[in-house]
Amino acid sequence: MFTTKTNLMNPSLPDDQCPQFTTGTTEALDRAEAACRARGASLTAIRREVLELLYRSPTGVKAYDLLARIKEARPGASPPTVYRALDFLIEQCLVHKIERMNLFVACRQASHQIPSLFLVCPKCSGVTELQEQSVMSALSTSLAEAGHRLESPEVEISALCPKCVGAASAQCADGEGGALG
Amino acid sequence: MFTTKTNLMNPSLPDDQCPQFTTGTTEALDRAEAACRARGASLTAIRREVLELLYRSPTGVKAYDLLARIKEARPGASPPTVYRALDFLIEQCLVHKIERMNLFVACRQASHQIPSLFLVCPKCSGVTELQEQSVMSALSTSLAEAGHRLESPEVEISALCPKCVGAASAQCADGEGGALG
DNA sequence: ATCAGAAATGCAATGTTATAACATTGCATG
DNA sequence: CATGCAATGTTATAACATTGCATTTCTGAT
Numbered sequence: 001m002f003t004t005k006t007n008l009m010n011p012s013l014p015d016d017q018c019p020q021f022t023t024g025t026t027e028a029l030d031r032a033e034a035a036c037r038a039r040g041a042s043l044t045a046i047r048r049e050v051l052e053l054l055y056r057s058p059t060g061v062k063a064y065d066l067l068a069r070i071k072e073a074r075p076g077a078s079p080p081t082v083y084r085a086l087d088f089l090i091e092q093c094l095v096h097k098i099e100r101m102n103l104f105v106a107c108r109q110a111s112h113q114i115p116s117l118f119l120v121c122p123k124c125s126g127v128t129e130l131q132e133q134s135v136m137s138a139l140s141t142s143l144a145e146a147g148h149r150l151e152s153p154e155v156e157i158s159a160l161c162p163k164c165v166g167a168a169s170a171q172c173a174d175g176e177g178g179a180l181g
Numbered sequence: 182m183f184t185t186k187t188n189l190m191n192p193s194l195p196d197d198q199c200p201q202f203t204t205g206t207t208e209a210l211d212r213a214e215a216a217c218r219a220r221g222a223s224l225t226a227i228r229r230e231v232l233e234l235l236y237r238s239p240t241g242v243k244a245y246d247l248l249a250r251i252k253e254a255r256p257g258a259s260p261p262t263v264y265r266a267l268d269f270l271i272e273q274c275l276v277h278k279i280e281r282m283n284l285f286v287a288c289r290q291a292s293h294q295i296p297s298l299f300l301v302c303p304k305c306s307g308v309t310e311l312q313e314q315s316v317m318s319a320l321s322t323s324l325a326e327a328g329h330r331l332e333s334p335e336v337e338i339s340a341l342c343p344k345c346v347g348a349a350s351a352q353c354a355d356g357e358g359g360a361l362g
Numbered sequence: 363a364t365c366a367g368a369a370a371t372g373c374a375a376t377g378t379t380a381t382a383a384c385a386t387t388g389c390a391t392g
Numbered sequence: 393c394a395t396g397c398a399a400t401g402t403t404a405t406a407a408c409a410t411t412g413c414a415t416t417t418c419t420g421a422t
Contacts, residue, residue, distance in 0.1 A: 042418090044370070063408070078373065083409065088370095099281035100337065102408060119329050132323045138316040139338070146309060147343035148300050155338060156281065157320070162328035225399070244379070257401065264380065265400080283379060 025055045032094055041092060049073070050085040051094055051106065059125040060103030098127060100156050105129075115153035121161035128161065206236045213275050222273060230254070231266040232275055232287065240306040241284030279308060281337050286310075296334035302342035309342065 029052055033043040043051070053069055054061060067082045074081070086104055089095035093112070096105050098120050105127045109116065115136055119128040136155075143150055210233055214224040224232070234250055235242060248263045255262070267285055270276035274293070277286050279301050286308045290297065295317055300309040317336075324331055 042369085046371080076372065079409065080373085080411090081371075084371080099339075101280075117323070119324070119327060121329075122332050128327060128329070130323060130327060132319070135316065135319040135323050138313070138319040142298070142311060142313045142316050143300065143338070143340055146300060146311060147346075148302075148309070148340040149346050151303050151339040151341050157324070157336060158280075158332040159324055159329040160332050165328075165330050223398090227400080259402070260380070261382095261402085262400075 025052060028055055036092055039092070041088070046070070046081060047085045047088055050082060051089055054095055054104060054106035060098050060101065060105040060120065060127045062102060063104065066104070096154055098156055100158065101125065103127070112153060115150065115155060118154060118156045119159045119161070120156055121164050122158050123160060123164035126161045206233060209236055217273055220273070222269070227262060228266045228269050231263060232270055235276060235285060235287035241279050241282065241286040241301065241308045243283060244285065247285070277335055279337055281339065282306065284308070293334060296331065296336060299335060299337045300340045300342070301337055302345050303339050304341060304345035307342045
């Protein structure tokens with residue numbers, strides 16, 4: 001079971017000490033910079049700062065929260081400043097966007113052999129990136145039968161994280177439903 | 182294979198003739214009204230009009246597009262008019278929201294025995310609602326292992342529909358990836 | 363060194379999606 | 393008639409994202 005699970009959910013550790021970091025943030029940033037360079041792209045100061053904020057966050061972060069933080073150092077920063085940096089980082093596969101919540105999260109996978117499953121906690125914005133062969137192959141089969149083709153290698157699932165399980169309510173899962181059919 | 186597949190992707194048919202409708206829209210609306218009534222809720226004129234627009238649309242619809250249509254008959258309509266109707270319809274399980282695209286779509290399932298898979302086409306906004314035991318059980322297993330709990334009975338997958346397959350480009354699915362790990 | 367072109371950034375405005383806050387209407391019931 | 397309550401109307405604003413254009417910075421060629 002190829003389950004490279006990274007727990008991004010522990011907000012209480014000091015910088016550079018989160019257990020999912022095999023080395024410090026600075027080293028990770030340097031590696032990211034090298035990777036960009038190798039692809040003919042450049043991890044400029046702004047981009048690096050945005051990526052650093054994401055590396056240091058245990059949860060997904062909203063664009064305007066990033067903007068607020070970037071503004072501390074660069075008062076002139078505006079929405080495009082951040083969105084452009086994010087676009088670049090996403091292109092470089094250094095960051096993922098969680099579409100359903102408009103959240104951005106640094107990629108902590110060493111590689112993407114398999115499309116990733118993103119478990120997004122609707123309570124705390126925690127994001128867990130999984131690579132699950134079993135789910136993906138079942139999904140591929142169903143998609144193929146339906147004549148569809150997976151568009152992005154990222155599948156988002158709204159699921160309460162272990163910490164937040166406890167208050168959820170799930171209506172609409174019962175036997176009634178649409179008026180059609 | 183419990184695959185209640187409904188094809189919502191055929192925009193070219195006249196009202197009340199889409200093949201996935203076993204009966205006409207009016208009858209479906211009447212049935213929806215009865216279902217609401219049975220639950221002590223009421224499908225008022227505004228709500229019914231919004232639902233009707235969704236029944237007649239083969240694709241997901243944006244809230245402000247609904248608003249524009251509603252305004253034709255009710256010039257005073259404003260965003261809350263539509264959002265309140267949508268909230269109600271979602272509560273009544275008559276409508277689903279596709280979170281990742283801010284799209285609303287009428288529910289065409291007779292019942293929700295199993296959480297639904299929504300295949301959302303990023304090109305044309307077409308939505309196909311599937312109920313796939315195999316995918317869901319694989320998913321449940323993985324979620325349980327990760328200590329998570331599925332939050333909503335709706336799982337959205339971005340997948341090109343049969344008509345739109347052809348132009349897609351999928352970078353980021355290769356062997357590189359994050360700078361961490 | 364310096365110049366041209368490309369890439370990145372600054373900046374203002376605007377577009378899009380969604381909700382807050384408060385007032386009003388209309389109807390059922392006692 | 394008064395009261396209560398659900399629904400709706402109305403205005404404003406919050407939250408998220410993009411466009412367009414001017415300016416600066418970087419890079420490579422001469």
